[in-house]
Amino acid sequence: MFKSLFAAVLVMALATVGCGGKVWSKEEEIRIGRDAAARLESQVQVSKNPTDNTLVEKIGQKLAIANGLKWPFTFKVLELREVNAFSLPGGPVYITRGLLDLTEGDEDELATVIGHEMGHTEKRHINQMYTKGLAADIFIVFATHGAVYDAARIVQALGEMRFSRDNEYEADRCGILYSYKAGYNPNAMISFFQKMKKLEKGGKGDIVQNNLRTHPLTDARIEAAKKEIARVIHSVNMQLAIKAAEGRKN
Numbered sequence: 001m002f003k004s005l006f007a008a009v010l011v012m013a014l015a016t017v018g019c020g021g022k023v024w025s026k027e028e029e030i031r032i033g034r035d036a037a038a039r040l041e042s043q044v045q046v047s048k049n050p051t052d053n054t055l056v057e058k059i060g061q062k063l064a065i066a067n068g069l070k071w072p073f074t075f076k077v078l079e080l081r082e083v084n085a086f087s088l089p090g091g092p093v094y095i096t097r098g099l100l101d102l103t104e105g106d107e108d109e110l111a112t113v114i115g116h117e118m119g120h121t122e123k124r125h126i127n128q129m130y131t132k133g134l135a136a137d138i139f140i141v142f143a144t145h146g147a148v149y150d151a152a153r154i155v156q157a158l159g160e161m162r163f164s165r166d167n168e169y170e171a172d173r174c175g176i177l178y179s180y181k182a183g184y185n186p187n188a189m190i191s192f193f194q195k196m197k198k199l200e201k202g203g204k205g206d207i208v209q210n211n212l213r214t215h216p217l218t219d220a221r222i223e224a225a226k227k228e229i230a231r232v233i234h235s236v237n238m239q240l241a242i243k244a245a246e247g248r249k250n
């Protein structure tokens, strides 16, 4: 059943841009993401708990507004046990039940995770992969994977669209900046990474495995995030101080 999902997404993508891997227009990107989201949500259970969806929607919209992000974002919780988050092109962002539980509803942690995913959207990373012929390959891999299709497989297929290391670092930097500018504590990205590590060490590697494959949690990545948090806090505060000083002059 899931075969048809990604085959359909692939056909849609190819029909839109041909095989050359042209850059999608923003409108095309939004339509592709929307169609893929509709198919995904018809087959993977979106949380029926309004509190959960309201929470991630509230955080996501706050991040978008504070950072002037113009994509038509949607934020939803998927009923999947694994710890993961991902975004489709042009706006749809998903958090799994496993991830929501791991954060225990900590809004700062959720903000850095959601901000990371919004970074992939804002920087148009899937489109970049598509132009390099990478995104389409993954859709094909998914479409030919055999008969064992369950909800986890679909998310895994999205997860197998491995972004480059540079894309991941860029998304981390976005998550830090977006969350700080929206009034969240960006250090929560580090506490979230630590929770993931603990889960992995505690033998629960199976439920974090997919996330770690797509977002490798290397020491270098954690160190880079720590440095970026310090840099962002400093630079945003400097900008605020300059604005305040200018305000006093006028």
Ligand SMILES: [Zn+2]
Pocket (backbone or CB within 6 Å): 116, 120, 163, 168, 171, 214, 215
């Ligand atoms: Zn990522």
